[in-house]
Amino acid sequence: MDILAELNPAQREAVEAINGPVLILAGPGSGKTRVITHRIAYLIKVCGQSPRRIMAVTFTNKAAREMEERLRHLVGSLLKDLTVGTFHAICARILRREGRAIGISPSFVIYDDDDQLSLLKRSLQELNLDPKQYAPQAIQSAISAAKSRMLTPADYLKHSRSYFEEIVQRVYERYQKLLTESSALDFDDLLLKTVQLFREKPEVLARYQDRYLHLQVDEFQDTNLVQYELMKLLAGKHRNICVVGDPDQSIYSWRAADLRNILNFEKDYPDARVVFLEQNYRSTKLILEVASHVISANRQRKEKKLWTENEAGLPAAVIETYNEQEEAQFVVSEIDRLTSQEGMKLGDFAVMYRTNAQSRALEEAFIRYGTPYRLVAGTRFYERREVKDVLAYLRLVQNPSDTVSLMRIINVPQRGIGQRSLDELAQWARTQGIPEYRALQLLSGPEEKASPPPISPRTVKSLAGFAAMMEGFIARRRELKLVELFDLVTEATGYKPYLAGMVDGEERWENVLELRTVADEYRDLKPSEALSAFLEGVALVSDVDGMESGANAVTLITLHQAKGLEFPVVFIVGMEEGLLPHFKSIDDAEQLEEERRLCYVGITRAQKRVYLVRAFRRSLMGSSAPRSPSRFLKDIPPRLLAGGTPRAEEEGGVEPETESLDETAKPRYHITTARSTAPEPRYDLPRFKAGDHVRHAQFGEGIVVSCHMMKNDAEVVVAFDGAGVKRLLLSFAKIEKV
DNA sequence: CGAAAGGCTCTTTTT
């Protein structure tokens, strides 16, 4: 197969530029993945390079797997030893192997956000700081930001300006110490420690520099400073580094992704070849045009001229619905229509939203209609309590120093070990200067203690029982297969009967079994390696990793997760001020631009059709409030939008007209241009009360069932003589007393 | 010590 044959000139240039630094600026759908895989294939097949000398960094494990898959097609089975993975996975592997040089135990565990938060709370406690006053979450993000800028606690001290930052500094210091004591690394540490390793151990760095002749980084616009530094170090010798990105798709600045990396790249590598990929192979002309209009409103950007030879296609549809239920209903019935009338498959559709909470209303509608869907993430599997519990046992087997895991499960299922005893134990461990697990062992032992903690004999017995059980697991770890160890743990702890006592116990147990299936995938590894490989695998999964392609189901997904994916039909729901753009971003110009990029990413996922859907009214955080259309809609010229009458404007954004697409469900939405806006709430509302006779322009006469005030508005429920019961917003609907 | 109930806050996106 000729690797260059099916590439356009720009793509070909990018593939052939294998010597020296290369920056590829690739618009959406411009065949970026194709370029990366073909580059690697070219290196191996044409240049005869050993896969061992190539590293490719991807954004998710799924992307890594797909790349390997594609490469297998391109080059056959020559892939052994190729390094492909996320920054985090690659760093974890390096540290597992080389960490000792900087004092990292090879059996370190990886702490996720949740674990991190536990440890932070503990740090606060030890420092006698009130978690109410200093929100652990805020400290968490401050520390993560510091780590992303490669600031150690000592560095942070020099930088701290405010009182809060001083607090952060103290917590950071303590937290880091606890991490070390627990032989644990958080996500940021994986990157940071690898950089530290390379900086402090030039001989280790030299080995890696020699090995990796070619480096590739995908989604470069979403890398942070540490990641950039890492690549710079690795590329230090051969300088064959190729980065691919699109500044317009940078949507992770909140995770410290730094667009300056792209700018710095040209500064650090002045000889870098820059290649623009501007031909789009994914979307119709109209979709591309809509997307361009949305993104063009950003100030901070380099103009790109995206173009496509694809058909013009259909205009985008802006849909306005009454509330989120109706929004969901519209989506489902439109999908129903397109599958039954236009022969589309469920797998062709994706529904995208800004926040995970929005999936609820959608799911309910899909369930009601019986339309299969798959939710990317959901209550994320590995964050479920039962999953985390079992994992905590296994982590403790691998690394008994893991305090967070120990504290998590020492009394789960309940063994009569309460908080007070645990505090005493921790206190005692600290005065003895030993890790908690060690303290537990000592306390359980028969010998006399000089100054034992004030724990009741009964509790000590429980503690001893727990310690003995754990010791049993640890002792048998090497002889048991991973699944056998798994079963031993769930069995010996009585975890199943424990779950059985819960309302949703059955479902939870199924999740445990699901986890067991994952563990079983490691059956080919030696018992000594399987556990740590399994734990590492589950620590670094991302939500999209579990997404199989080709499922016959509609995809529900956040806009962030949708990056890198494509679908024939895309619905973006919640096109409202406060949601997209999110209200947290609304008064910061830079963040606002990121929200716009997010919208752009969503639109450019679509191949054939885009629906931009919003609700007049939406319940968020319990209470329902009127919403106005997203400002991003205003940037789309009406000529690019599907027809339909701008009814909302004429009628002041009324109760949308009933339009029956389906006998059972009566969706009430209509298509309008982007121009319509929700009306200003009126403040002098006429009063209605239950029993009043009223008349409505469309629904005729009826009786008020109830009327209650919302924030700036009133919602009136009216039973109409002909049209049934309707909920109406006083500020929208024209209702008059009869 | 544990279970249940009540009250509180905070609600973005995730490797």
Place this chain on the structure above:
DNA sequence: GAGCCTTTCG
């Protein structure tokens, strides 16, 4: 609306 924490009672 949910999860988290605290309080209260057995």
